[in-house]
Amino acid sequence: MKYLKMFCVLVLLLALAAAGAYLGRFELTRMNDDLPPFTHAEGETLEFMVEMADGAHLFTTAKLPGGEGPHPAVLLRSPYAQFGNLMRDQLCGRFARYGYACVYQDTRGQGKSEGDWVPMANEVSDGRDTMRWLAGQHFQNGNIAMVGPSYLASVQFAVAAAGLPPEVKTFIPSVYTTDLRKVVYSNGMFRHETFTAWSSMNRGSNTDVEGTGEDYQKAIRHLPHNEVDTEIFGVEMPWYQEMIDPALFEASFLGNPDAELVQQVPENLSVPILMIGGWYDVFLGPQVDDWNRLATKSDSRFVLGPWTHIGSSGEAFEIGNAEGGLFQWKEMLPWLEYYLKGKGEQPTPGMYAYTMGVNEWRHHAQWPGKVVEKKWQLSDLADSKACSGGVLGDQPSTDQVSYDYDPLNPVPTSGGSGMLAFILPGYGGAKPANVLQEGFCERDDVLSFLSEPLDEATVIAGEVAVDLALSSSAPDTAFSVKLMEVFPDGRAINIRDDISSIAYQGNRLQPLSYQPGERMILSITTWPVEWQLSSGSRLRLDISSSDFPKFHAHRNRAGPWAEQTGTDIATQTLYSGTLSLPIRP
Numbered sequence: 001m002k003y004l005k006m007f008c009v010l011v012l013l014l015a016l017a018a019a020g021a022y023l024g025r026f027e028l029t030r031m032n033d034d035l036p037p038f039t040h041a042e043g044e045t046l047e048f049m050v051e052m053a054d055g056a057h058l059f060t061t062a063k064l065p066g067g068e069g070p071h072p073a074v075l076l077r078s079p080y081a082q083f084g085n086l087m088r089d090q091l092c093g094r095f096a097r098y099g100y101a102c103v104y105q106d107t108r109g110q111g112k113s114e115g116d117w118v119p120m121a122n123e124v125s126d127g128r129d130t131m132r133w134l135a136g137q138h139f140q141n142g143n144i145a146m147v148g149p150s151y152l153a154s155v156q157f158a159v160a161a162a163g164l165p166p167e168v169k170t171f172i173p174s175v176y177t178t179d180l181r182k183v184v185y186s187n188g189m190f191r192h193e194t195f196t197a198w199s200s201m202n203r204g205s206n207t208d209v210e211g212t213g214e215d216y217q218k219a220i221r222h223l224p225h226n227e228v229d230t231e232i233f234g235v236e237m238p239w240y241q242e243m244i245d246p247a248l249f250e251a252s253f254l255g256n257p258d259a260e261l262v263q264q265v266p267e268n269l270s271v272p273i274l275m276i277g278g279w280y281d282v283f284l285g286p287q288v289d290d291w292n293r294l295a296t297k298s299d300s301r302f303v304l305g306p307w308t309h310i311g312s313s314g315e316a317f318e319i320g321n322a323e324g325g326l327f328q329w330k331e332m333l334p335w336l337e338y339y340l341k342g343k344g345e346q347p348t349p350g351m352y353a354y355t356m357g358v359n360e361w362r363h364h365a366q367w368p369g370k371v372v373e374k375k376w377q378l379s380d381l382a383d384s385k386a387c388s389g390g391v392l393g394d395q396p397s398t399d400q401v402s403y404d405y406d407p408l409n410p411v412p413t414s415g416g417s418g419m420l421a422f423i424l425p426g427y428g429g430a431k432p433a434n435v436l437q438e439g440f441c442e443r444d445d446v447l448s449f450l451s452e453p454l455d456e457a458t459v460i461a462g463e464v465a466v467d468l469a470l471s472s473s474a475p476d477t478a479f480s481v482k483l484m485e486v487f488p489d490g491r492a493i494n495i496r497d498d499i500s501s502i503a504y505q506g507n508r509l510q511p512l513s514y515q516p517g518e519r520m521i522l523s524i525t526t527w528p529v530e531w532q533l534s535s536g537s538r539l540r541l542d543i544s545s546s547d548f549p550k551f552h553a554h555r556n557r558a559g560p561w562a563e564q565t566g567t568d569i570a571t572q573t574l575y576s577g578t579l580s581l582p583i584r585p
Contacts, residue, residue: 026093035329038097041066046139050105052115052122052129059112060105060130063092064139072340073101073140076148077130077155079119081111081206091327098333100340101139105130107155109205117205118239123155124258128162135167142167143340149174149276149326150309154262160269161261170339174276174326175309177286179263181254181507184243186418187524188504188511189478189551190561192220193413193429194282196228196549197421199240203233213426220549225562244562250509266290272299274335274347276328278307279356280314280417280433285527291351299346303331304353306433310423314415314433316493319359355459356434356495357485357532368461368530371582376539378449378577384543387441390449392539397576403445403544405477407567410546410553411446414438415494416482417527419550430550437484437492440542447574450486451539458533462582464496464526468543469577471519474556474570476503476511480547481524483579484540485533492540496526499551503558511558519575541579545572 030038043066049057065071074095078087084106092102108126109117134144144167146156153176160171177183184195200216201209219228225244229237242248253259273296277287291302306313311325324330337343351367354360376392381401384390413419413430414437421429440446466481482497503511505522514520533539546553552561556570 026097030094033324033329036333039099040097042093042096043067050130050133052108052126054125056108056113056115058105058108058114058126058130060103061088061092062137062139063088063096063102063104065096065099065101069101069139070141071099071101071139072143072336073103073134073137073145074336075103075105075131075134075144075146076152077105077107077123077127078148078152079107079110079117079202080151081106082209084111094329100336103134111206117202119151119202120154120158120253120259121239123158124162124261127155127159131159131162131165131168135165140167144168145336145340146171146173147327147332148172150176157262157265158258160265161258164271168271170271170273170335172274172276172332172335174328175278175281175283175287177283177290178265179286179289181250182286183283183418184249185246185504185507186498186551187500187507188246188561189499189501189554190244191282191418192549192552193422194418194420195243196220197424197427197429199237199243200233200427201424203229203237204235209424211426213424213428216421216424216427220552223567224565225552245560246504246511247560266293267295269295272296272301272339272349274331275300275302276326276331277302277304278309278311279304279354279529280306280308280419282309282418282420284417288528297349299349301331301335301347301349302351302353303328304351306354306356306359308417308422308432309420312433314435315431316415316434316436316491317356317359321359321361322354353530355530355532357534358457362530368528368582369584371461371584374581374583376451376541376579376581378541378574378579381447381574381576384447384449385444387448387450390447392449392451392541392579400573400575401447402571402573403447404569405445405545405556405572406569407546407553407555409445410548411440411443411480411544413547413550414440416497416547416550421549434493437482437494443544445544445546447543449541449543449579453488453536453538454533455535457535459584460495460529460531460533460581461584463528465580466524466541466543467578467580468522468524469519469575470522471517471573471575472502472514472556472570473516473572474568475516475558476501476514476554477556477570477572478502478545478551478554479522479524479572480544480551481526482542482547483526484542485531486538486540487534488536495531496529497547498524498526499547500524501554514558539579543574543577545570
């Protein structure tokens with residue numbers, strides 16, 4: 001009996017300790033994130049099935065602060081049922097403790113919500129109906145914001161496209177853009193590492209992510225690619241078929257009325273917003289365009305860090321002053337305090353950008369500010385293989401060089417932006433962001449050009465542009481560029497990269513015909529960056545024809561890429577080239 005009592009006491013103590021740890025987890029994570037003290041206890045949780053205009057009901061949870069209401073409210077709408085309970089508990093639990101009524105909704109066809117799951121198909125109307133419902137609820141006080149990253153940001157823009165009610169005072173879209181044209185494709189090259197990966201994990205309602213990574217690896221190599229939904233994912237996915245066909249993507253995915261309304265949001269916006277982005281995010285380039293088009297830019301703020309799509313940074317640099325992830329609570333809390341509660345000072349508008357290379361935060365009223373163009377010529381082309389002597393200098397080329405590009409042996413992705421698969425367990429995604437560049441000098445299909453050491457520290461602020469005079473033996477093909485900083489100790493770290501097909505160069509909507517062997521100029525412009533080059537470092541530019549699986553491996557054939565059943569080897573010839581950088585004086 002004595003030991004039974006001791007055992008019962010021990011079990012009770014362990015239970016109390018576990019309960020205390022569970023209840024105290026919010027305080028522990030708050031302290032770990034170095035955030036202000038909570039202002040409220042967590043109150044009651046309400047559940048609703050909110051009716052949309054067409055009769056579908058969407059499952060919605062409201063987690064309220066303790067104490068007397070009504071309260072300012074934040075709205076999150078998400079298709080990620082796999083993480084729904086975590087978001088309702090952790091995210092809404094923190095919001096409630098800071099005095100906000102947190103409303104979390106499963107988007108149509110996901111979680112417990114009714115209807116069919118079709119990405120972006122109903123978000124304008126569903127967002128409008130949800131916001132109308134929320135504006136009429138007793139627990140909110142007429143001050144509403146929307147928050148969330150990625151798809152959770154896309155639905156914020158969808159609500160804005162439908163017309164914001166007066167209760168919405170601001171919103172906080174992270175790592176997303178209103179215009180997907182330059183995101184899903186770059187100059188005709190499809191981003192497997194983002195959109196094939198994302199489609200694999202969201203192939204249907206409430207897809208279990210576990211085990212889908214093997215399907216992703218099969219899908220990016222399967223020919224023809226337009227079979228992967230039924231042959232590999234095991235389900236018909238009409239929206240993915242539209243995505244992988246450039247013409248259908250433009251006409252159906254982007255050309256529908258809702259998408260066009262969303263694309264017009266920045267110019268028509270009536271409230272200030274807090275944008276959060278990353279130099280190595282999937283949506284960075286067009287997100288900067290959104291910022292520059294923003295009607296409320298003078299009162300808005302753009303935090304642009306050294307981050308990937310999930311707020312992580314690359315492995316090549318030690319970065320300790322850019323924590324906080326995609327929600328950036330230290331930025332978000334004062335923003336919401338001011339715009340929803342009327343407390344504190346107005347957060348400083350403008351761009352708060354991270355300068356790579358020196359790892360410093362810098363504020364810009366206007367970014368990139370005054371810059372001047374500096375050019376380097378590609379020369380000694382015949383010596384550019386195996387990193388043996390290609391030059392970035394003042395003199396244009398007097399020779400030429402050729403290499404063979406085999407789509408079955410593409411150059412592997414190593415760092416950069418526009419990647420997602422690395423996030424997902426079992427997907428085997430390539431390393432994102434800043435990565436030490438190794439193993440490329442051993443390849444015959446990579447040309448490298450190196451500058452003289454820089455006399456002084458130099459800041460690149462804006463887009464990197466490369467113009468190449470070239471020809472190919474194929475009726476269509478691709479060329480890739482990668483700019484690196486080579487430090488005095490020999491480390492080569494990627495700065496920016498991009499790729500272009502011949503047919504869709506300049507992100508054109510209609511393919512350009514090409515005669516094999518014809519000499520032409522191909523211009524490739526990367527997404528922007530702010531990067532400080534160190535004194536004594538050199539610039540290195542690599543040129544090739546692939547970057548797989550970040551982009552699909554071009555088959556060297558003309559026509560829709562996803563319909564092609566085979567591949568050809570192409571002989572690529574480079575005659576000259578120019579590298580242009582925007583330099584801040």
